Amino acid sequence: MRTIVARRLCTVAFIAIATSSSAKAATSYDVQAFGQQLSIPQNSASGYVLARHYITPMQACGYTRCDVMSVTYFSGTGAISSGPIITTNVSGISTRLLINGNVFSSPISFTQPIEVQLLSNGKPNLGGSLQGGVSGTLFYYNIDTRSSKTYIYMSGTITPIAGTCSVPSQTVKLPNTMLNKLDRVGSTAGLKNFQIQVNNCPKGYNRIGYLLEPVGGVIENAPGVLPLTGGSTASGVKIQITDDKGQPATMETSIQVDDYRKETGGSYAIPMQASYIRTGSTATPGTVNGALNVLLDYQ
Known part of the structure; x- marks a missing residue:
């Protein structure tokens, strides 16, 4: 398992042509x-x-x-x-x-x-x-x-x-949604706002970063989309994570906690959103589960 804290690991559970190198010296x-x-x-x-x-x-x-x-x-x-x-x-x-x-x-x-x-x-x-x-x-x-x-x-x-931040685990429950609202691949429904909490950060660090790691790995060409986890019974539907502006979340890259201040430290909330997303040409109703690890790093 890839953990940190100075990576501190928490889990957020969600329910409901490249250019080839040419020859050169x-x-x-x-x-x-x-x-x-x-x-x-x-x-x-x-x-x-x-x-x-x-x-x-x-x-x-x-x-x-x-x-x-x-x-x-x-x-x-x-x-x-x-x-x-x-x-x-x-x-x-x-x-x-x-x-x-x-x-x-x-x-x-x-x-x-x-x-x-x-x-x-x-x-x-x-x-x-x-x-x-x-x-x-x-x-x-x-x-x-x-x-x-x-x-x-x-x-x-x-x-x-001396000291690190803490990130509490949480469960985010998406609302029940009718499958006909997901009428085409890429359509979304059932939006749910949530926050990633980064708590009790000590002063003294130059930078604190957080990294989002989907449980099951990153899905290629599907920005912000989580693989299905245990207990999922639906097909053709997954969960997508976005920032508070609706842009797909960046996965497996450290992102700076902008509000952190070296002189004071403190606790911070990172606003995020989760929703269902249609991923398959055919889909069947059921339970959709996904999970996300939040990892912290320090500089």
């Missing part, structure tokens, strides 16, 4: 991840994601699609590592690279940003600089693509902060 790309002062929870269980940095295909290989052939890992001291989780030179902090949401295992292409994570490894977080090696000139990841090499460095100073 091999070149290299140097990418800096993080690169600022990072405030990280002082105490968190091993494996919790503490912070995230995203790298676009253009930054990684100069194209809208990168074809990855291999990934080589290095620890913060510059020693080669077996990966995929590697130690930094900051006590208590490890790092992991995700491509299309997974660690690298075989040649793969990506058109969406890849993610560099900082994770707790269960040791005391003593803070310090992430820069690899004594001089900060060593990289953590060497990505070989079909047309280039990408070197990922990490920089920034980690400051431990």
Whole structure:
């Protein structure tokens, strides 16, 4: 299970042509991840994601699609590592690279940003600089693509902060809806407003982010739509999550809690909406269930 708190996991239950790389001379790309002062929870269980940095295909290989052939890992001291989780030179902090949401295992292409994570490894977080090696000139990841090499460095100073936010679990019950209101694929009905609560955030963090993770995974080409979970008996209908303006929610990308203030901390409510959405050319009535994990990260 992918959890955080400094990811704190809560579950919200809901009831009711990419461009291919053309041949070019091999070149290299140097990418800096993080690169600022990072405030990280002082105490968190091993494996919790503490912070995230995203790298676009253009930054990684100069194209809208990168074809990855291999990934080589290095620890913060510059020693080669077996990966995929590697130690930094900051006590208590490890790092992991995700491509299309997974660690690298075989040649793969990506058109969406890849993610560099900082994770707790269960040791005391003593803070310090992430820069690899004594001089900060060593990289953590060497990505070989079909047309280039990408070197990922990490920089920034980690400051431990005592305490994290809390996110309570909740159940959102959508109203009963007649199937004939969902008369075509993409039509919605049964709108329900709800809020994601981010409570008791301590002061001192530079940024707090939340990430929405559908239970069952992201459905391709279906923005904001949740897979059906246990107990669902309807077909051709799912639940869609949107922001308070009706735009499909962004999944599996960290979004800043805008109202958080480093000087004061506090509690915050993120307004959201849920509704039924017709997803199949044929549909049958019944129960529609979905679930969403809310994950927090800190910088």
